[in-house]
Structures are given as structure tokens and as C-alpha cells.
Amino acid sequence: MFLDVRDPWPPVPPPGPLPQTGKSARDKRTERIIGLIVACNLALLLFAPVLGTSVVQVLIALIARLR
Secondary structure (H helix, E strand, O other), rough: OOOOOOOOOOOOOOOOOOOOOOOOOHHHHHHHHHHHHHHHHHHHHHHHHHHHHHHHHHHHHHHHHHH
């Protein structure tokens, strides 16, 4: 059996434009905003369990006081 690789079938389409490499399309303001959002999410991740238990303790104290 003979395999001819000089003329592939179906024809290979011409290559499209190459994707741009290098710096991202974000400017400094966008990077700062994304950084603030990430920082807020990390702070909430760390403090939410502590604040949540504090709220529960306050509710328990209020219920106990009403009795």
C-alpha cells in the first residue's frame, strides 16, 4: 500500500491569523478593580465563619434574655 503525503486530502485550510501574545488586554484600572474584588472575597472567606457564629451567639443571648 502506498501513502502519498505530499498532497493531503481534504486540502488543509490556510492558517488563520495568529493569536496575539504578550501583555494582557487589561489596563491598570481594571487590574486594580479585579485585585480589590479578589481581596474582598478573601476577606469574606476568612471572616464570614467568625461573624456568622457571633450573630448566632447574639441571637441565643437575646432569646435567653427574653425568657
